[in-house]
Amino acid sequence: MSSDADDDGETRAPAARVDTARIEQEMEQSYIDYAMSVIAGRALPDARDGLKPVHRRILYAMHEAGVTSRASHRKSSSVVGETMGDFHPHGDSAIYDALARMAQGFSMRAPLVDGQGNFGSIDGDPPAAMRYTEARMSPIAEELLADIEKDTVDFSSNYDGRKQEPDVLPAAFPNLLVNGSSGIAVGMSTNVPPHNLGEVIDATIHLIDNPDCTVEDLMDHVVAPDFPTGANIVGRNAVHKAYKTGRGRLRVRAEIETNEDRIVVTELPYQANKARLIERIADDVNEGKLDGVRDLRDESDRDGIRIVIELKRGANPDVVENQLLESHLETTFGVINLALVDGQPKVLDLKETLSVYLDHRREVVRRRSEYDLAEAEDRAHILEGRLKALENADEVVEVIRDAEDRDAAKTALKAAFDFSDDQVNHIVAMQLGSLTSMETAAIEEEYEEVQARIDRLTEILENESELLGVIKDELRDIKEEYADERRTRIIEDTGEVTDEDLIPQEDTLVVVSEDDYIKRMSLSTFRAQNRGGKGIIGADLKEGDRVSSVFLANTHDYLLCFTNQGQVYKLKTYQVPEMSRTARGKSAVNLLDLDDEEEIEAVVDCENLEEGAGRYLTMATQSGRVKRTAVEEFGNILSTGIRAIRLEEGDELVDVELTDGDRDLVVATADGMSIRFDESEVRPMGRDARGVGGIKLEGSDRVVGLAGVDTDDHNWVLTVTDNGYGKRTPVDDYRQQSRYGKGLIDIKTNDRNGSACAIDAVAPGDHLVAMSEDGQIMRTPVEDVSTVGRNTMGVIVMELEDGDSVASVAVIPADRGDTDDDES
Known part of the structure; x- marks a missing residue:
């Protein structure tokens, strides 16, 4: 059978012409045609009237049907039906969505549709079904269509040739800038912010009077976008860039009222979903990402936005506000002033936008x-x-x-x-x-x-x-x-405000427990007492937990937290939650990525790791090894921590001191032995090194502390024992030896004293803060502790309850903190 015959045997007529085309060329041309259809026919507004085809057709259909601002409202389904049947052959849901947006006062700066019924909300609620809502043109929308019957614009046939529709509306005001526009086309998008009608008209008149004016001249009238939801634009530089280039990124910040116990949000950034915003804030509070919030509620009504954030007692309102701004209450509006000019997409600066409109209006x-x-x-x-x-x-x-x-x-x-x-x-x-x-x-x-x-x-x-x-x-x-008043304010950009900028610099005491609960307390909470007192409660620990360390730090300092397993973690002091004396603290696992069985053993207050030239972190292990590593090696500590020292099996890190290379090191043991040697005897090593021998231990003795002595600054070596006894001994009584010797007796350890637990170098005016394992804390001037020689028992420093013992000792230098010696 011939190839020209079909299955029934009938002969088909040959094609009059057969064109051969490469498939890539056909696909390219078809895609270009599709892209231009989307760009010009759906997604981008015309620079002359600021409308996309769907919006223009809705308004024209209402005009033709007589649904003006002076007529009664018409069912939205009727308007959608007439628009779809006569002018816009697309889905009714797309048309209704466009109509609903033109009725939303929180989306449009000058709404073009006067809606009656539920047209959606700032909470993201969708409009009611079109059969339930009614609409008519708003008075200002009629200004877009004024004189359209006087041959002011060109008309084209509608999709089926039955009717004529306008290619553009006469537009008696610059609607593109007043109401803005957003849309995604093929390979491009537009995002024009809304503006204040009065400002835009003033700028247009200025351009008429001064055709050679600059964008800067026009910005004397159009100072910035004016969002229907108000809020604040942060800084003017981004606004200037957007107006000069047609592109820019504006920071839009909520309007906030802050006082001691609450933060109230009264205006939200443009296009923010209020319900979703509140939900995200609540999630951050529940997950511990946002501290200091006690309650969160939405008190918004028809009169405006009101989100109330109640703060916990002691929370810093400025810090909470800054965290809210960083994560929730400040957004970025990306300006892309892209519109159709003569049917072609073009990014326009402010002057070009007004010029295109002015040419159209002329x-x-x-x-x-x-x-x-x-x-x-x-x-x-x-x-x-x-x-x-x-x-x-x-x-x-x-x-x-x-x-x-x-x-x-x-x-x-x-x-x-x-x-x-x-x-x-x-x-x-x-x-x-x-x-x-x-x-x-x-x-x-x-x-x-x-x-x-x-x-x-x-x-x-x-x-x-x-x-x-x-x-x-x-x-x-x-x-x-x-025209009405401007709603969006412009506030100065003071740069990125961090939590640290909002935290006052002050000395605090940081307390860590064996179960790794951590907190900080203002140093002013603890006034000096006479030696031998019981002190006051410094932590209300959970059953079975004990205090492991207490130390002094400034709120703006870096803390290097060293664990018994030789890892080191970094955080700022202000990141440690500030709590009352009797509070237990917050689990350190919320701040540091600690492994199981890993406990914080030593904390070093290091003011600025990036400026650590000539400074070292000197470490001592339980078995007597000592290692010195340059501070700069700890400048880039991961959130999961990094290794500070490589430990032998069974050994643990017990103490770390910040030294400068010119000090003497005094290593003390639990049995009361000590050795003093020059810091230079321990050569600087990398973080992965094990260190060298510092002191030879006998029997079951173990190292409990390390002191870095500067003979120009320090007069005495302070030693404290488990049972609350201690003594000051002149530095010169500790003769210098070579490292890795047995050392000399520092303090007698017996049933009365117990084992030695802490050693430090002190000077006149310094204060001693001792904390017991049960959470008692006492502060006293070091000069209240008797000065005696080595190989003595010392005097009582802190009176302890039965079963309690000293957990940690911190020294407050004379030049830091309140030195009032009155009893608390």
Whole structure:
């Protein structure tokens, strides 16, 4: 069977022409056609009227149906149906979504639809079904369509050729800037922010008066976008960039009222979803990412936004506000001022945007004037004929009476008085009553008015400045009728504000327990007592937990937290939660990524790790090893920590000191032994090194502490024992030896004293803070502790309850903190 025959044996006619095309070329051209259809026909607004086709068609359909601001509301489903049936052959949901957005006061700066019913909310609630809502044009929307019947814009056939639709609306105000626009096309997107109507009109008038003005000149009038939800734009630089280039990123910040116990949000950034925002804040509070919040509630009503955030007692409102701004209450609006100009997408600066609109408006007024002039001239021609007929009333009446019929009368009148067809038609249709003197005067008055209108319209069309004057007058009228106050404020950009900027610099005591609960307390909480007191409660520990360490740090300092397993973690002191004396603290696992069985053993207050040249972290292990590592090696500590020292099996890190390379090191053991040697005997090593021998231990003895002694700054070595006894011994009593010797007796350890637990170098004016395992804490001047030699028992420093023992000792230098010695 021939290839030209079908299955029934019938012969098919060969194609008249067969074109060969490469598939990549066909796909490319088809995709370009599709892209241009989306760009020009759906996604991007026209720079002249600021509308996308769907919005333009909705408004025109309402105009055609008479659903104006003076008419009663019409069911939204009716408006959508007429728009879809006559002009926009797409899904009804897309049309209704566009209509609903034009009715949302929180989306549009000047809503174009007056809605009745539920058109959605700032909480992200969708509009009610279109059968339940009603709509009509808002008064300002009518200004976009004003004079459309006067041939002011071009029309094209609708999708099925039954009707004509406007290519653009006359637009009596710059709607693109006033209401903004957003959309995603193929390979491009637009995001034009809304503006204040009065400011935009002022800038347009300035451009008319000063065609050579700069963008900076126009920005004297349009200071920044003006969002319908108010809020604040942070800084002017991004606004200037957006207006000069058509692109920019604006920081939009909520309006916040802050006091000691609450934060109240009264305005939200544009396009923020209030319900989702509150949900995210609540999630952060529950997950511990946002501290200090006690309660969160939405008190918003028809009068405006009101989100109340109640703060916990002792929370810093500025810090909580900063955290809220960083994560929730400040957004970025990306400006992309992209619109269609002559059917082509173009990114416009502020002047170009207004210039395109002004060119459009000039054309609209010109065409309207031509239309009105033609009508006025036609009317004047008729009136001239009527006046001529009145002047010759008797002859006209006689000619008409002598004619056989109307047509004969018209022919005779044209021959006798040189009337035109239009004039003679009106004359024949005149009633006898119009021949009265009063009617004659009225016609003469109308003729004078029409003639004056002709003169004015002619002047407008022949004189560019007169035409521009009309545009300015009409813009001023719209401003007077519809403009309102600016809602969005511009606040200065003070740079990125961190939590640290909001935390006052002060010395605090940081307490860590064996179960790794951690907290900080203001140093002023603890006033000095006389030696030998019980102190006051410093922590209310959970059952089975014990205090492991206490140390002094400034809120802005870095803390290096060393664990018994040789890992080191970094955090700022202010990140440790500030709590009351009796509070247990917060689990350190919320701040540090600690492994199981890993406990914080030593904490070093290191003011600035990046400026650590010439400084070292000197470590001592339980087995007597000592290691010195340059501070700069700890400048980039991961959130999971890094290794500070490599430990042998069974060994643990027990103490760390910040040294400068010129100190002597004193290593102390639990059995009361100590050794002093020059820091230089321990050469600097990397973080992965094990260190060198510092002291030889006998039996079950173990290292409990390390002191870095500077003979220019320190007068004594302070030693404290488990049972609360201690002593000051002159530094010179500890003769310098070579490292890794047995050392000398530092303090007697017996049943009364217990084992040695802490050692430190002190000077006049320093204060001692001792904390027991059960959470008692006491502060006393070091000079209250007796000065005695080595190999002595010392005096009682802190009175302890049965079963309690000293857990940790911290020294407050004389130049830090309150040194008031009155008893608390």
